[in-house]
Amino acid sequence: MATIIIPTPLRKFTNSTSKLEIKGGSIKEVINELTLNFPELKKNLLDDAGKLRSFVNIFVGNDDIRSLQQENTEVKEDTVISIIPAIAGGI
């Protein structure tokens, strides 16, 4: 199973767990499995159409899935996936 790293702000939705082992052959399958197990995460990760929100970055290792095969990016047993919230603001 792949390892998925939950960012600090979203750990309130995963019982304070920072790393999870999740089944799935693609990013889409892993995210679906994750939100099935932790439903409160869903609104933070996916829009009403079930697509990843624009302010959520998903990295496989050090690579943004936008530069890979997006949600169809392959996931292997030793894949480490990071959910990275966009951090921004200003006046």
Added chain:
Amino acid sequence: MQISMVRLSNKSFKVIQFETTTKEAMISDGISTFPNECCGFMFGKEEEGVRSITSITIVNNSKEGDKRRRFEISPMDYIQAERFADDTDLNLLGVYHSHPNHPSVPSEHDRLNAQPYFSYVILSIANGKFVSVQSWRLNDDQQFEEEKIIN
């Protein structure tokens, strides 16, 4: 020093305190970055409702465009911050940034981009000089509430 949750009229307030060096480092970053916005991460511990910031990391404002009005932190800098928290056994408690020539209150842009749980420290820097600092946190209605800074 034991600090209890501050309560007034039965309402709980969120409380944050800074080690002197961290506050000075944030202010110094805000001044040296002026007229652009500075940004960085804050680390520490939370006990009995009080957040204590013991360490900060200064991060490059990666916003492409007008950095006098906007800041952005790159995903790789975010990953580094989470790793730093793991390595040092501290909690990643929030983000600081400056508002050049504007008050230390969050804008609508700040609110729309804010994450749950994080403390958002805002420094007001006017004409290159420090004016004020305030800290904010989203409530369950996605609105900012001010955290009381106790030092």
